Amino acid sequence: xxxxxxxxxxMVLKFVYYGPALSGKTTNLLRLHDLLAKEGRGDLMVLDxxxxxxxxxxxxxxxxxxxxxxxxxxxxxxVPGQVQHDATRKAVLQRADGVAFIADSRRSEAKxxxxxxxxxxxxxxxxxxxxxKLPLVLQYNKRDLPDILPEEExxxxxxxTGFPVVLSSALEGWGVVETFRALAERAYDALxxxxxxxxxxxxxxxxFAERLVRRAG
Amino acid sequence: MPTxxxxxxxxxxxxxxxxxxRDILPEAEAAALLSAASRAGLRGVRVVDPGGKALWGSGxxxxxxxxxxxxxxxxxxxxxxxxxxxxxxxxGGETQDALLALLADALTAMAHNNLKRMLxxxxxxxxxxxxxxxxxxxxxxxxxSEQRYRELAGTLEIKVRERTEELSRAMARLVQQxxxxxxxxxxxxxxxxxxxxxxxxxxxLRTLKKYTERFLDIIARYQRVFExxxxxxxxxxxxxxxxxxxxxxxxxxxxxxxxxxxxEGTERVRKIVSDLKGFSHVDEEGEAPADMNREIDRTLSVMxxxxxxxxxxxxxxxxxxxxxxxxxxxxQLFLGLVRNALQARQEGLRxxxxxxxxxxxxxIAFADNGPGVPADLRTRIFEPFFTTRDVGKGKGLGLTxxxxxxxxxxxxxxxxxxxxxxATFVLQLPIRRGSHDQxx
Ligand SMILES: Nc1nc2c(ncn2[C@@H]2O[C@H](COP(=O)(O)OP(=O)(O)O)[C@@H](O)[C@H]2O)c(=O)[nH]1
Ligand SMILES: [Mg+2]
Numbered sequence: 001x002x003x004x005x006x007x008x009x010x011m012v013l014k015f016v017y018y019g020p021a022l023s024g025k026t027t028n029l030l031r032l033h034d035l036l037a038k039e040g041r042g043d044l045m046v047l048d049x050x051x052x053x054x055x056x057x058x059x060x061x062x063x064x065x066x067x068x069x070x071x072x073x074x075x076x077x078x079v080p081g082q083v084q085h086d087a088t089r090k091a092v093l094q095r096a097d098g099v100a101f102i103a104d105s106r107r108s109e110a111k112x113x114x115x116x117x118x119x120x121x122x123x124x125x126x127x128x129x130x131x132x133k134l135p136l137v138l139q140y141n142k143r144d145l146p147d148i149l150p151e152e153e154x155x156x157x158x159x160x161t162g163f164p165v166v167l168s169s170a171l172e173g174w175g176v177v178e179t180f181r182a183l184a185e186r187a188y189d190a191l192x193x194x195x196x197x198x199x200x201x202x203x204x205x206x207x208f209a210e211r212l213v214r215r216a217g
Numbered sequence: 218m219p220t221x222x223x224x225x226x227x228x229x230x231x232x233x234x235x236x237x238x239r240d241i242l243p244e245a246e247a248a249a250l251l252s253a254a255s256r257a258g259l260r261g262v263r264v265v266d267p268g269g270k271a272l273w274g275s276g277x278x279x280x281x282x283x284x285x286x287x288x289x290x291x292x293x294x295x296x297x298x299x300x301x302x303x304x305x306x307x308x309g310g311e312t313q314d315a316l317l318a319l320l321a322d323a324l325t326a327m328a329h330n331n332l333k334r335m336l337x338x339x340x341x342x343x344x345x346x347x348x349x350x351x352x353x354x355x356x357x358x359x360x361x362s363e364q365r366y367r368e369l370a371g372t373l374e375i376k377v378r379e380r381t382e383e384l385s386r387a388m389a390r391l392v393q394q395x396x397x398x399x400x401x402x403x404x405x406x407x408x409x410x411x412x413x414x415x416x417x418x419x420x421x422l423r424t425l426k427k428y429t430e431r432f433l434d435i436i437a438r439y440q441r442v443f444e445x446x447x448x449x450x451x452x453x454x455x456x457x458x459x460x461x462x463x464x465x466x467x468x469x470x471x472x473x474x475x476x477x478x479x480x481e482g483t484e485r486v487r488k489i490v491s492d493l494k495g496f497s498h499v500d501e502e503g504e505a506p507a508d509m510n511r512e513i514d515r516t517l518s519v520m521x522x523x524x525x526x527x528x529x530x531x532x533x534x535x536x537x538x539x540x541x542x543x544x545x546x547x548x549q550l551f552l553g554l555v556r557n558a559l560q561a562r563q564e565g566l567r568x569x570x571x572x573x574x575x576x577x578x579x580x581i582a583f584a585d586n587g588p589g590v591p592a593d594l595r596t597r598i599f600e601p602f603f604t605t606r607d608v609g610k611g612k613g614l615g616l617t618x619x620x621x622x623x624x625x626x627x628x629x630x631x632x633x634x635x636x637x638x639x640a641t642f643v644l645q646l647p648i649r650r651g652s653h654d655q656x657x
Contacts, residue, residue, distance in 0.1 A: 002233045002234075003235055012235055040295055041295045042292065042295035042296075042329075045329075045333050045336065047336060047340070057340070061296075062295055071296070073235075073294060073296060075233055075294070087347060087351075091232045091343050091344055091347070094232075
């Protein structure tokens, strides 16, 4: 969490879309921007793009008010996947409340996925976040392409970790909202334990997720 | 600055600072837009913050905005960060509503773009600054380790020299021990080789002694017969003459002594050989029961030729219980101590070897009248690698070996002053040892 001001009744949360370069992180945010209602959502900021690769990062903000009056801003960031932008990745990852790891489903990308996940683990420990305490969701993207890892293989790999795995095609627009919802629900559980969202703020898990993923009419 | 688990300073990167509308929209930009809107028909239009406080106005002289006045939100990241308000009393209508919406959208877009620019700048600055801090931190720790290595390099040379000396001494010690071991083996081998001929020489001599007695007996009989006149006078004279010229009377007397002495000689050779074998103890594996008095005597008998005529060795032995030990090792130890004494004083050496039982220990003292050992060296002379001579040059075995042998047995070795001058090495050996270090 970037900020919590109990006097002002304000909270700023940070979700991060992490993963190797070109796995579809920006496309995920673009799709969320298109698929979700304009109300309670800001515009997508694509920062400093060069050659269609994110140099800095993208930001899609959301805003909701709990029944208690607590204002909650949720900032969804993507990180630049390129190796050389590790400093930016660390800056974005700092004080994250949840991470969606976007993997490229193609067999040829397995090594890049693994390296990026290793980088996530290392950077989490550098910024002082325990991976076992962090709400984390995995997305296997680009399911529309040929020569991809079969679902059962993916489930076998990640089953034991307990992380939710969502299959998607950000290009075709499916699996994207499900990923975001899964992340919101996981993050809610962690925040509820700490800030008593349900009791003190009258904000249930369902209504928190519902407000974030309200579909455009 | 926070630190990590290893106490290193951790540099915190973070972006996503929150901004109020006032910080994002510069007054000049907002004011220009507001006055243009005013001219276009929104007289008295102004911007208020979420709390209703006026931020900027068009500059027109109009009353402050009220609750019911028409307003449109300015959105920042999806949140209403403020509103544009048209005060009551201003001309209303569809055109005004549309203009008001247009103004709100324009300000929202302006805020969005400014925020984006600020975020880029913030990220850039953050990353550059933190990377710079990280470099400084890296530089700091590199300088620290460079300093450490510099110091290390300084002492390294001395350490290497010390270690090299230790190693060469240890090497010399090993060579010496090896030599001693092979000398022992050689001695045992020679002893074994000598034993065989010695055995038949001794046995033949005994037989020869018996034969000689018989020869002499028959000669004596012949003589009696001759003397009683059993043969011609001529022959008798001849024989007597011959007997005298052969000095047979003296020879007959001497022959017995000769053979007895020779047999005594072979007996002595046999004893030396057996001592030599006993000394090297190559026949024995590990421990064997031993009487320390006997082992000391055995050592002395092997060393006899080394001890100069003028040296006085005094044995003051008390009966000792037999104890299990490695007799070969103790022979080496005694030999080393005697040699030390021989080196301590060339002429007029008097070495007293005293044994006895004291409580549950055997006490053995080697007291010489040499120069003695200075007090500050007394504990150090038993340390590994310590020597006042170069090992291998002196004849002594080295006191470390003595120390090793005694401690392996569970005993102690110390050096004291001999009353009246000189050094006394005192060994104390337990008569009974714990079962775990008994004969392996
Ligand atoms: N076929 C296919 N292409 C995708 C999918 N998601 C993203 N892409 C493409 O992959 C490329 C990189 O996507 P982008 O979102 O910029 O990746 P980022 O580097 O992770 O932000 C673009 O050409 C996307 O159109 C998908 O689900 N299927
Ligand atoms: Mg991108």
